[in-house]
Amino acid sequence: MVATSVEDIRLQLRSWPEVEAYLKGCKGVIVPLGSTEQHGPTGAIGTDALTAEAVALEVGRRMGVLVTPAQAYGMAEHHLGFAGTMSLQPSTLLAVLHDLVLSLARHGFERIYVINGHGGNIATAKAAFAQAYGTAASRGLPNAANLRCKLANWFMAPEAMGLAKELYGDKEGHHATPSEIAITLQLEPSLQSKQRPLPEPAPAGPIHSPEDFRRRHPDGRMGSDPSLATAEHGARFLDVASTALAADLQRFLEEPAS
Ligand code: NI
Numbered sequence: 555m556v557a558t559s560v561e562d563i564r565l566q567l568r569s570w571p572e573v574e575a576y577l578k579g580c581k582g583v584i585v586p587l588g589s590t591e592q593h594g595p596t597g598a599i600g601t602d603a604l605t606a607e608a609v610a611l612e613v614g615r616r617m618g619v620l621v622t623p624a625q626a627y628g629m630a631e632h633h634l635g636f637a638g639t640m641s642l643q644p645s646t647l648l649a650v651l652h653d654l655v656l657s658l659a660r661h662g663f664e665r666i667y668v669i670n671g672h673g674g675n676i677a678t679a680k681a682a683f684a685q686a687y688g689t690a691a692s693r694g695l696p697n698a699a700n701l702r703c704k705l706a707n708w709f710m711a712p713e714a715m716g717l718a719k720e721l722y723g724d725k726e727g728h729h730a731t732p733s734e735i736a737i738t739l740q741l742e743p744s745l746q747s748k749q750r751p752l753p754e755p756a757p758a759g760p761i762h763s764p765e766d767f768r769r770r771h772p773d774g775r776m777g778s779d780p781s782l783a784t785a786e787h788g789a790r791f792l793d794v795a796s797t798a799l800a801a802d803l804q805r806f807l808e809e810p811a812s
Contacts, residue, residue, distance in 0.1 A: 563614040565622045573661070576620060581664040581700075582807045584621045585654065586610035587679065589628030589672035592636035594730030594755075594775040596748040598738050599638040601730075602628065605737045606671030609708040612796040613669065617803055622658075625650065628675040632761045635768035644678045651682035652689065659690050659701050664811065666703045667803050671734070679705050700811035704802075709734060711798035714791060721787055727778025728758040729771070733791050735780040740788030752781050 561567055565583070568576070588603025598604065603626035614621035627650075630641035642650065655666055668679060683703040690698040708714060709731070718726040718733040726732060738745050755775040761767060768774075 557616050558618045560611050560615050563621050565620050577662045582619045583663045584610045584614050585668045586624040587668050587670045588626050589630045591630035591633040591639040592774045595773045597730045597735050601734050601738050602671035605734050606669050608741055609795050610669040613799045616800045628672045629678050632767045635764035636774050647678045648682045652686045655686040664697050664700045665807050668705050670707045704806050706799050708795040711795050713794040713798045717794050722782050725779040729776035730780050731778045732780045732783040736783035736788035737791050739785040
């Protein structure tokens with residue numbers, strides 16, 4: 555793998571013969587997975603999709619690995635009490651991810667690396683992988699035994715969590731976090747105009763219905779202070795998350811098949 559340009563690794567900009575040729579040298583592909591959901595009173599609705607795609611494109615660029623279009627809708631049922639949130643039910647997201655994995659596997663991709671920006675997607679994504687393995691085998695795909703899917707949550711990379719602790723301490727919180735907002739400020743300078751000081755956030759708690767979520771977390775934040783975020787921090791988060799995930803992807807690509 556060699557570092558290349560972002561244009562070279564975007565699947566959307568490749569032709570099918572180019573993808574076929576790529577597969578002769580690499581069976582790996584990166585799928586960015588986000589969510590379209592409220593991110594507190596000042597954060598962008600697209601935060602989780604914007605951050606997942608940005609990390610995915612940087613990891614792909616550094617590694618020369620193809621990056622698919624972002625799956626920008628995720629499992630955000632508990633955020634539906636806030637305007638602008640668009641959610642897939644867990645069963646819908648499971649079906650979407652299952653079908654995307656099977657499409658890629660059919661062409662010969664064997665290492666499917668999903669870079670995720672939203673904690674609410676984790677359980678469903680893992681369930682989708684389990685179902686995809688079963689379907690690949692039952693459909694008799696020639697590479698079924700070699701198919702591997704991996705979920706990589708950029709915000710849970712130890713290096714990213716360490717930087718968040720260093721910069722924000724316990725103001726990082728659990729939703730609409732300054733680390734993710736910082737990346738969006740780096741990507742989209744226009745978002746800076748929304749930044750303003752915020753009152754003490756509601757603490758993180760259990761997650762139930764949308765109505766319960768809004769009652770517990772009236773402005774959408776869970777224990778976070780996104781006003782601490784800066785674009786300069788965002789560049790650092792992008793760098794440390796991409797470094798950590800590129801190393802993880804390298805190991806994943808080298809993992810021996812069955
Ligand atoms: Ni988020």
